[in-house]
Amino acid sequence: MSSTAPGPGLLVIPQLPRLRRDPLGAMLDYHREYGDIVRLGDGSFSVHLLGHPELAEHVLRRNHRNYDRQTRSADAVRVVTGESLMTNDGDAWKHHRLLMQPLFNEDALDHLRAITIDATNAMVDRWRGTLDIVPELVRLTSTITARALFGADVDSELVELMPLVFEETYARATAVLPFRIASRKFHRALDHVRATVDRIIELGDSPLLTKLRELDPEEMRSEVIALLLSGHETTANVLAWTFALMKPGDPPRESVQEAMRLYPPVWIVERRAIEDDEIAGYTIPADSIVYVSPYVLHRHRDFWTDAERFDPTRFPEAEHNDAYLPFGAGPHRCIGAAFAMIQAPLVIETVLTRCTLTLADDARIEPHPLITLRPRFGVRMECGSRAAALGA
DSSP states (O other), X not given: OOBOOOSOBGGGGGGHHHHHHOHHHHHHHHHHHHOSEEEESOGGGOEEEEOSHHHHHIXXXXXXXXXXXOSHHHHHXXXXXXXXXXXOOXXXXXXXXXXXXXXXXXXXXXXXXXXXXXXXXXXXXXXOEEEEHHHHHHHHHHHHHHHHHHXXXXXXXXXXXXXXXXXXXXXXXXXXXXXXXXXXXXXXXXXXXXXXXXXXXXXXXXXXXXXXXXXXXXXXXXXXXXXXXXXXXXXXXXXXXXXXXXXXXXXXXXXXXXXXXXXXXXXXXXXXXXXXXXXXXEEEOTTOEEEEOHHHHTTOTTTOTTTTSOOGGGTTGGGGOTTOOTTOOGGGSOXXXXXXXXXXXXXXXXXXXXXXXXXXXXXXXXXXXXSSEEETTOOEEEEEEHHHHHHO
């Protein structure tokens, strides 16, 4: 017979300011106090935090048909992307996924390497002295994503508007009242995103665009927006964390994997229970919400030794750790996983053959959980010439 999961229940209400201010720390504390499944709220208004890979497996893979994306976070993303792979369920999602999946398999991405190297070298050509590498990496990954997926370029204004789009989307997803009114700046930014995507659709040329033209125009537009935004944002964050954490001599691929363990780009996944369910002997009411947090799973002390330490030597063996979900799991696992794991290590390798990077004395490294997990204060680094260092 199932029972109610442990947790603060309705007593979470006085703690809501902390949950909004420090969701990462609050979730870790809840799991360490109550265990691998934690109940916040009550009844259909309850939220369950799942902090064990078996529980994540149940929701994301084994019983995924009972958990959909009719959630606050998906609704907020829909404002930006419309119905897309990021928000869809059911037959529409399946049709779009099967249409695009072959073009995201590793053997279909040979062209990505040359595009990545050329764009990265152009970025390093601009680097001098001390700089915040985060906007540079956002610009880089936007360029790579647009060229590799759509055979097009994006303008610098779009890159500058991206943070506003993501900040407002997260604010809508987490607002206490569900009817948050977006700012004029957000609507202007969204208009620019849509205009950019319309130009890409009109002028771009790629196998992916050819496939997407099999959809109706609004479906195509939604998928291009989703791919453009998600494809650059997550990888830019991964690269920023990797450069901030890695030491001289650390291997690029393993450093990227370990940075994604400590700071997974998608730090939380939200699902709605369609019907009553039971997880680990506890009742999950219909219409209630469950959260799976890779950030929590990647710090589970039963699965990771010295979990808070950056240690690339965990990999490649840790790729098979059940508690490692940087790209999610199940049918909705990130379609761009191979794209990211070709691009990110190659960027690291290309940069480090050209220059040396060390954290600036005034650097402040702290996570900022929005829709993705960004560095709150950027990543300020000193860029030195590799040739000068070798000459010395």
